[in-house]
Amino acid sequence: ETVLTQSPTTTAASPGEKVTITCRASSSVSYMHWYQQKSGASPKLWIYDTSKLASGVPNRFSGSGSGTSYSLIISSIETEDAATYYCQQKSSDPLTFGSGTKLEIK
Amino acid sequence: EVQLVESGGGLVQPGRSLKLSCAASGFTFSNYYMAWVRQAPKKGLEWVATISTSGSRTYYPDSVKGRFTISRDNAKSSLYLQMNSLKSEDTATYYCARLVHRDYFDYWGQGVMVTVSS
Numbered sequence: 117e118t119v120l121t122q123s124p125t126t127t128a129a130s131p132g133e134k135v136t137i138t139c140r141a142s143s144s145v146s147y148m149h150w151y152q153q154k155s156g157a158s159p160k161l162w163i164y165d166t167s168k169l170a171s172g173v174p175n176r177f178s179g180s181g182s183g184t185s186y187s188l189i190i191s192s193i194e195t196e197d198a199a200t201y202y203c204q205q206k207s208s209d210p211l212t213f214g215s216g217t218k219l220e221i222k
Numbered sequence: 223e224v225q226l227v228e229s230g231g232g233l234v235q236p237g238r239s240l241k242l243s244c245a246a247s248g249f250t251f252s253n254y255y256m257a258w259v260r261q262a263p264k265k266g267l268e269w270v271a272t273i274s275t276s277g278s279r280t281y282y283p284d285s286v287k288g289r290f291t292i293s294r295d296n297a298k299s300s301l302y303l304q305m306n307s308l309k310s311e312d313t314a315t316y317y318c319a320r321l322v323h324r325d326y327f328d329y330w331g332q333g334v335m336v337t338v339s340s
Contacts (some may be wrong), residue, residue, distance in 0.1 A: 204326060
């Protein structure tokens with residue numbers, strides 16, 4: 117099983133700051149996908165195939181990475197970005213998720 | 223508009239069974255792999271089951287293999303999850319989700335809560 121380790125577990129940032137969330141895989145994966153989940157809501161696809169933004173996702177979000185290290189980057193935080201972000205891989209079975217990164221806005 | 227609406231959750235005793243349903247609309251259901259993903263209270267996401275477009279192939283993680291069965295009825299645009307021999311650790315919100323290229327989930331339902339407790 118490919119274990120995905122996200123860091124940080126929790127982070128707080130002020131509006132306008134840049135934030136980077138990292139997802140490290142225990143073995144190499146071809147792509148990484150990211151989901152945003154706000155409190156009490158269902159997850160939403162946020163970034164797919166490592167760097168493609170899902171429909172409606174603001175372009176202050178971006179994704180990058182390869183092999184065992186992937187990142188979700190927010191160039192300039194806005195209050196609406198407060199949520200938990202999960203990474204996910206399907207390159208190797210079983211499909212796995214990271215444990216999540218909670219983003220708080222100061 | 224794609225919609226996935228789960229139903230069938232509730233409180234069930236350990237060792238008993240429960241069947242979840244997911245009604246899909248807004249897309250050609252039979253063209254997509256579908257899956258169930260769960261989330262224990264205040265925990266992360268865990269993949270539970272995947273089913274192929276025809277229903278002929280199913281996939282499970284070890285944590286539910288042999289206890290859970292995913293199925294679908296393409297004529298009714300419906301997805302199901304039969305859960306047997308339920309354990310307290312199966313307590314979670316269960317989401318129905320649409321798979322793209324068998325790789326990632328582009329639409330999720332609102333979720334249904336399953337509580338396993340005596």
